[in-house]
Amino acid sequence: MESKEIFELIVKADEALKYATEEKQAARAAQATRLLTQARDEALAIGNDALVQQAQQRLSDLQRIEGEAGAPLGEG
Numbered sequence: 775m776e777s778k779e780i781f782e783l784i785v786k787a788d789e790a791l792k793y794a795t796e797e798k799q800a801a802r803a804a805q806a807t808r809l810l811t812q813a814r815d816e817a818l819a820i821g822n823d824a825l826v827q828q829a830q831q832r833l834s835d836l837q838r839i840e841g842e843a844g845a846p847l848g849e850g
Contacts, residue, residue, distance in 0.1 A: 775816040780825050783813035787832060807836060 787809035794802035810829045817825035 775820070777817075777820070777822055777825060780813050780816045780820075780822065780829075783809045783816070784825070784828055784832065787813070791836075803836060803840070807833065810836070 787806035790802045790806045790809070810833045814826055814829035814833065817823075817829060
């Protein structure tokens, strides 16, 4: 996978969260987690540290938000 495609995965994850309705928030968070994990893994495979860091930061942010909310966003 090329850098541009990996970046597009990160953007898709961001948009899934940004446009999630309240009732779809958990499903969108799970989708974003899958996309970001894929982006991180693909970036690792091609040695693109900048994209690895972007994806990992967003994954960390999602985990932090889940912790603050008291319930996993990725369930549902």
